[in-house]
Amino acid sequence: MGLMVLRAAEYAAGGMTADLLLAKLKEMKQCVNTSFIVDSTEYLVRSGRISSKINTICKAFLLHPVLTLRNSSMKVGAIRIGTRNHVWKKYIASTFRTVRGIDTNTLFITHAGLTKEELKEIEKQVRNKVAFKNVLYQKASPAISTNCGPGTFGLLFMLQNER
Numbered sequence: 050m051g052l053m054v055l056r057a058a059e060y061a062a063g064g065m066t067a068d069l070l071l072a073k074l075k076e077m078k079q080c081v082n083t084s085f086i087v088d089s090t091e092y093l094v095r096s097g098r099i100s101s102k103i104n105t106i107c108k109a110f111l112l113h114p115v116l117t118l119r120n121s122s123m124k125v126g127a128i129r130i131g132t133r134n135h136v137w138k139k140y141i142a143s144t145f146r147t148v149r150g151i152d153t154n155t156l157f158i159t160h161a162g163l164t165k166e167e168l169k170e171i172e173k174q175v176r177n178k179v180a181f182k183n184v185l186y187q188k189a190s191p192a193i194s195t196n197c198g199p200g201t202f203g204l205l206f207m208l209q210n211e212r
């Protein structure tokens with residue numbers, strides 16, 4: 050939503066009519082890329098998103114789900130295997146495996162319970178892949194924090210085809 054608000058403000062400041070702005074925002078929804086990597090599946094069990102058996106398997110094999118959000122629906126888009134730092138690097142690398150088509154204006158790093166040092170390291174890894182003009186840190190919404198727990202972070206950005 051933050052990406053869309055920033056873009057809407059830009060359009061409005063440029064004199065775009067309300068009708069055209071609403072049409073652009075509707076198109077823009079399809080261009081927002083939103084995903085999160087979950088540190089621990091404990092919170093997914095508490096929120097009823099996965100079973101305790103799946104949680105046990107995830108803990109035993111160091112499985113970390115990558116959740117994608119599209120059309121107000123949260124789904125497991127991938128599974129990363131390994132320690133926290135390892136899966137973070139893999140998540141960032143896979144998210145930006147191809148930079149063609151990415152709008153490099155703004156990236157939101159949305160997080161729950163991360164330190165400034167951890168956020169800076171995530172940003173450094175991202176910038177090694179994509180030269181975003183603006184990188185903004187945003188604490189995760191209560192819904193994301195409650196469902197995913199501390200140690201979760203997401204990379205939210207726009208794709209270019211909406212301009």
